[in-house]
Amino acid sequence: MADSKIPAHDLKMALLQAQTRRHFLRTLGGGLGTLFVGTAMAGRASASDTPRSESSSLDFTRDASSPLSELPPQFAGKVRRVIYLHMAGAPSQLELFEYKPDLKRLDGQDCPASFLAGKRFAFISGVPKLLGSQYPYHQVGQTGQWISDRLPHLEQHMDDLCFIKSMHTDQFNHAPAQLLVHTGNARLGYPSLGSWVVYGLGTENQNLPGFIVLLSGGKSPDGGKQLWSSGFLPSVYQGVQCRSHGEPVLYLDNPPGVSRPLRRSMLDAIDQINQQTYATFGNPETVTRIAQYEMGFRMQMDATDAMDIRREPASVLAKYGSKPGESSFANNCVVARRLAERGVRFIQLYHWGWDSHGADAKEALNLGFADRCREVDQPTAALLDDLKERGLLEDTLVVWGGEFGRTPMRENRNGQEMKYVGRDHNPGAFTIWMAGGGVKRGITHGQTDEMGYEIVKDPVEIRDLHATMLYLLGFDHRKLNYSFQGLDQKLTTVRPARVVAEILA
Amino acid sequence: MTAEGRRSCWQFRLVLFTLPFLFLLFALVVFLPPDGNERAEWAQFIGRFHPLAVHFPIALILLVPILELAGRNNRFSYLRLSVGFVLGLAALTATLAAILGWCLARSGGYSGTLLTQHMWGGSSLAAVCWLCWLLYARAGERGGRLGILYGFALAAGVALVAWTGYRGGQLSLGEDHLTEYMPAGLRRALRVSNVRSASSNPSANTFYGARIDPIFSARCVTCHGPSQHKANLRLDSYRSLMRGGKDGPVVRAGNVQGSDLFRRITLPPGHDDFMPKENKRPLSPDQVKLIELWIAAGASDTLALNALQGAPSASASSPVAEVSFEEIDPAGVTRLRATVASAVIELQKQFPNILEYESRGSADLYLNASLLGPKFGDSNLEAFAPLGEHITIADFSRTAITDRSARSIAAMKRLRVLRLTNTGITDLTMQQLGPLDQLESLNVFGTRVTAAALPAIAKLPKLAHFYVGQTAIPTGISVPKELAGKLVF
Numbered sequence: 001m002a003d004s005k006i007p008a009h010d011l012k013m014a015l016l017q018a019q020t021r022r023h024f025l026r027t028l029g030g031g032l033g034t035l036f037v038g039t040a041m042a043g044r045a046s047a048s049d050t051p052r053s054e055s056s057s058l059d060f061t062r063d064a065s066s067p068l069s070e071l072p073p074q075f076a077g078k079v080r081r082v083i084y085l086h087m088a089g090a091p092s093q094l095e096l097f098e099y100k101p102d103l104k105r106l107d108g109q110d111c112p113a114s115f116l117a118g119k120r121f122a123f124i125s126g127v128p129k130l131l132g133s134q135y136p137y138h139q140v141g142q143t144g145q146w147i148s149d150r151l152p153h154l155e156q157h158m159d160d161l162c163f164i165k166s167m168h169t170d171q172f173n174h175a176p177a178q179l180l181v182h183t184g185n186a187r188l189g190y191p192s193l194g195s196w197v198v199y200g201l202g203t204e205n206q207n208l209p210g211f212i213v214l215l216s217g218g219k220s221p222d223g224g225k226q227l228w229s230s231g232f233l234p235s236v237y238q239g240v241q242c243r244s245h246g247e248p249v250l251y252l253d254n255p256p257g258v259s260r261p262l263r264r265s266m267l268d269a270i271d272q273i274n275q276q277t278y279a280t281f282g283n284p285e286t287v288t289r290i291a292q293y294e295m296g297f298r299m300q301m302d303a304t305d306a307m308d309i310r311r312e313p314a315s316v317l318a319k320y321g322s323k324p325g326e327s328s329f330a331n332n333c334v335v336a337r338r339l340a341e342r343g344v345r346f347i348q349l350y351h352w353g354w355d356s357h358g359a360d361a362k363e364a365l366n367l368g369f370a371d372r373c374r375e376v377d378q379p380t381a382a383l384l385d386d387l388k389e390r391g392l393l394e395d396t397l398v399v400w401g402g403e404f405g406r407t408p409m410r411e412n413r414n415g416q417e418m419k420y421v422g423r424d425h426n427p428g429a430f431t432i433w434m435a436g437g438g439v440k441r442g443i444t445h446g447q448t449d450e451m452g453y454e455i456v457k458d459p460v461e462i463r464d465l466h467a468t469m470l471y472l473l474g475f476d477h478r479k480l481n482y483s484f485q486g487l488d489q490k491l492t493t494v495r496p497a498r499v500v501a502e503i504l505a
Numbered sequence: 506m507t508a509e510g511r512r513s514c515w516q517f518r519l520v521l522f523t524l525p526f527l528f529l530l531f532a533l534v535v536f537l538p539p540d541g542n543e544r545a546e547w548a549q550f551i552g553r554f555h556p557l558a559v560h561f562p563i564a565l566i567l568l569v570p571i572l573e574l575a576g577r578n579n580r581f582s583y584l585r586l587s588v589g590f591v592l593g594l595a596a597l598t599a600t601l602a603a604i605l606g607w608c609l610a611r612s613g614g615y616s617g618t619l620l621t622q623h624m625w626g627g628s629s630l631a632a633v634c635w636l637c638w639l640l641y642a643r644a645g646e647r648g649g650r651l652g653i654l655y656g657f658a659l660a661a662g663v664a665l666v667a668w669t670g671y672r673g674g675q676l677s678l679g680e681d682h683l684t685e686y687m688p689a690g691l692r693r694a695l696r697v698s699n700v701r702s703a704s705s706n707p708s709a710n711t712f713y714g715a716r717i718d719p720i721f722s723a724r725c726v727t728c729h730g731p732s733q734h735k736a737n738l739r740l741d742s743y744r745s746l747m748r749g750g751k752d753g754p755v756v757r758a759g760n761v762q763g764s765d766l767f768r769r770i771t772l773p774p775g776h777d778d779f780m781p782k783e784n785k786r787p788l789s790p791d792q793v794k795l796i797e798l799w800i801a802a803g804a805s806d807t808l809a810l811n812a813l814q815g816a817p818s819a820s821a822s823s824p825v826a827e828v829s830f831e832e833i834d835p836a837g838v839t840r841l842r843a844t845v846a847s848a849v850i851e852l853q854k855q856f857p858n859i860l861e862y863e864s865r866g867s868a869d870l871y872l873n874a875s876l877l878g879p880k881f882g883d884s885n886l887e888a889f890a891p892l893g894e895h896i897t898i899a900d901f902s903r904t905a906i907t908d909r910s911a912r913s914i915a916a917m918k919r920l921r922v923l924r925l926t927n928t929g930i931t932d933l934t935m936q937q938l939g940p941l942d943q944l945e946s947l948n949v950f951g952t953r954v955t956a957a958a959l960p961a962i963a964k965l966p967k968l969a970h971f972y973v974g975q976t977a978i979p980t981g982i983s984v985p986k987e988l989a990g991k992l993v994f
Contacts, residue, residue: 070858071861072867074830075830075831075864075865075867076863076864076867204858205876206857343873343876388993389950390926390950390972390974391946391948391950391972391993394946394970474864479830498827499827499828501828504828
């Protein structure tokens with residue numbers, strides 16, 4: 001330890017010697033000025049009627065050696081963990097949950113000019129035709145909600161789902177829209193929802209990451225790894241992407257010839273060096289590194305077990321339609337349940353291929369879209385089933401949705417009718433559903449017009465959704481903040497967000 | 506000149522010498538009257554001492570007649586010697602207290618008739634005190650015409666103390682603070698009307714009482730009500746609503762567009778004058794419509810409930826409950842946790858990560874033994890006995906606990922959620938859960954619990970969910986009626 005102090009001492013001496021009289025005077029003058037401005041502005045700020053509750057923040061400081069340790073929520077939340085099922089590419093709400101008989105009636109007619117005025121589209125040009133739903137609808141459950149015939153398994157849970165059909169966003173391209181959904185900001189560099197949650201609550205199971213990301217294979221989401229990055233939060237809070245077959249985390253197992261005690265003594269040596277580095281430079285990222293090594297060591301025991309779906313009975317695997325060994329949404333749903341049981345705080349699943357423009361068969365509403373529905377329908381239903389049966393749905397929040405919606409107009413790339421049927425991006429309205437602790441069951445919040453194009457009742461911003469999720473987890477979204485660049489940064493940004501009280505149970 | 510004469514002459518000079526304080530007070534009150542705007546915090550800070558300081562001159566002024574009257578008796582004649590000193594002190598402290606009062610009113614956003622009366626009452630009182638002191642200094646103990654004048658001034662001072670004090674009480678405690686909790690018998694005898702019940706419970710048969718007042722109560726009174734009256738406006742009673750705020754009436758009967766209240770709730774939400782402020786949700790269109798119709802119809806508090814055609818129906822106008830966030834009071838939490846804190850820290854050391862408070866503001870505990878899995882057994886659970894009644898959520902899933910823990914579990918009397926998923930417990934434990942009368946959720950998924958446990962479970966009064974998947978309880982079994990719909994398979 002003594003060695004580590006010498007460089008710090010040298011550094012301080014060097015700093016002091018580098019200080020000249022001019023430096024001193026400059027900082028002195030500036031210091032007095034800022035002191036004055038600070039007090040004057042503080043007086044102004046407190047004179048205005050900003051409620052105090054917004055400015056005060058909670059204390060999230062932890063022991064540097066255990067940055068993931070659990071912290072109680074601000075108030076007793078209804079849920080302790082989140083399973084977020086993101087359908088990257090934005091599934092068409094009009095083929096799944098939005099029953100619009102009038103749109104069906106007007107199918108094939110020219111879209112009214114009012115739909116196009118002042119709007120920007122990714123591909124639509126000229127005057128597109130209206131496009132009715134490609135699939136028939138029917139009512140299910142005791143609540144009689146409408147659903148298309150594409151999700152026959154999920155519809156058995158219709159009375160457990162809480163729909164928000166009035167979600168909207170201001171981004172109409174995938175990557176920024178996904179960033180907005182997952183980080184609250186369309187630009188790069190902001191912490192994701194899962195990172196905020198783990199920052200706020202820590203992780204229950206110290207032998208597993210608190211924030212785990214699972215991809216179904218195929219295409220990665222356009223937003224890339226930024227979607228589960230920790231942004232300006234310390235990087236211990238970033239999502240850990242796990243593979244759904246083979247080793248869940250690469251290089252987690254000891255290489256041949258290295259025993260667990262040997263690995264331990266190696267880690268101890270590395271830790272010692274890292275501790276010295278931290279004592280010298282005080283960079284929190286060094287602590288992150290130490291913590292990650294330690295977690296890796298602990299994960300050797302638990303992660304393999306948690307991720308190994310072969311340990312599930314065949315009947316369970318059949319219920320999910322899961323085939324161990326491949327990368328699939330079904331396998332990830334099984335893993336998600338196993339992780340939820342083991343106290344993982346935030347489980348993020350990404351499915352892919354929902355971008356149904358109709359430019360080719362894979363992304364046609366009548367072809368690829370149907371495959372996507374099949375891939376998610378049974379596993380999603382089985383996941384809800386398992387969570388419910390095991391009592392986990394009581395304190396787990398399941399969220400399903402894309403990054404924006406799709407237009408009621410048929411896409412006409414370059415103004416021409418395309419071979420396959422598809423829809424363009426519609427940031428103006430989309431549908432998500434939630435299920436689990438703290439949200440009402442079998443209800444729909446918000447409403448779009450007869451064409452499913454624009455919201456006519458109870459619009460919900462992405463940040464409102466975030467505020468609601470944080471509320472369910474036991475936080476006032478204004479208080480879960482982190483000081484960065486002179487601002488108490490929040491998931492919901494500086495703009496006002498509202499907890500959607502109408503959907504709270 | 507006698508010694509007494511010298512003393513009174515000296516006292517007279519002192520009166521004149523300290524008179525500028527009084528002039529300062531009147532200058533402030535006349536030239537810078539309180540106008541309902543809030544100002545610098547330091548002034549408010551000083552001003553807040555007004556209620557504290559004001560009792561000093563009150564006591565002194567009331568003391569003077571006592572000294573004078575008692576001094577008439579020879580045995581207490583020495584008391585009269587101190588009258589001059591007490592009067593002087595009273596005059597000085599009354600003036601200072603009044604200046605503090607001005608600080609409070611001027612910077613704290615006070616205004617209105619009550620305040621004006623209290624302010625002038627207090628200032629006059631300070632002036633009367635000086636006058637008494639002056640008269641006393643001139644007249645001394647000789648009496649005469651000046652003595653009579655002195656007596657009257659003193660009586661006026663006492664009356665002013667009572668009146669100003671009453672007004673002050675009304676300002677801080679409410680207009681009916683003296684009669685609010687008056688016993689009904691006395692109230693009848695004195696014919697005091699029951700203002701409280703009249704103001705806070707407007708008749709449910711009137712349009713105002715049933716439709717308008719609930720909107721104000723739900724959306725406005727946090728800032729314009731009993732606890733805060735921003736802009737000196739209160740909307741918690743019809744009377745105060747019609748009285749208006751610092752800029753005059755906010756509702757003009759029959760004149761919708763001329764009513765400031767209506768203007769503010771219908772501005773674009775980003776506007777500086779928009780109400781409710783601070784990004785609170787605007788009033789719903791139905792609520793705005795109701796207020797508009799009511800003002801147009803004359804803004805009366807006696808208008809019958811169904812007198813207005815076209816009023817949005819009651820069900821549609823029910824205000825949406827907004828979530829509210831509790832403030833955490835650190836001292837309160839420390840107090841709350843006083844009895845458990847040391848045991849919690851001890852157990853957290855012994856069993857890292859499995860015991861945590863349910864929230865930052867609570868002393869209730871969440872025990873998640875499932876994280877230790879089979880490493881957690883019956884003997885470990887015994888260590889948690891001291892905290893038994895503070896554990897509200899307990900998860901023993903996949904642990905090694907058995908029926909031997911039944912007694913420890915049953916001692917956690919405040920449990921709301923109990924998870925025994927995939928453990929070795931059996932019906933024996935189920936039979937002993939009787940004391941858990943707060944239990945809402947019981948989970949025995951994957952255990953050997955059988956249908957024989959159902960009658961015991963049916964006795965749990967608050968149970969809402971009983972998770973019995975993968976147990977010996979078959980799907981579709983007929984259950985005691987208390988458990989109907991509560992079993993989850």
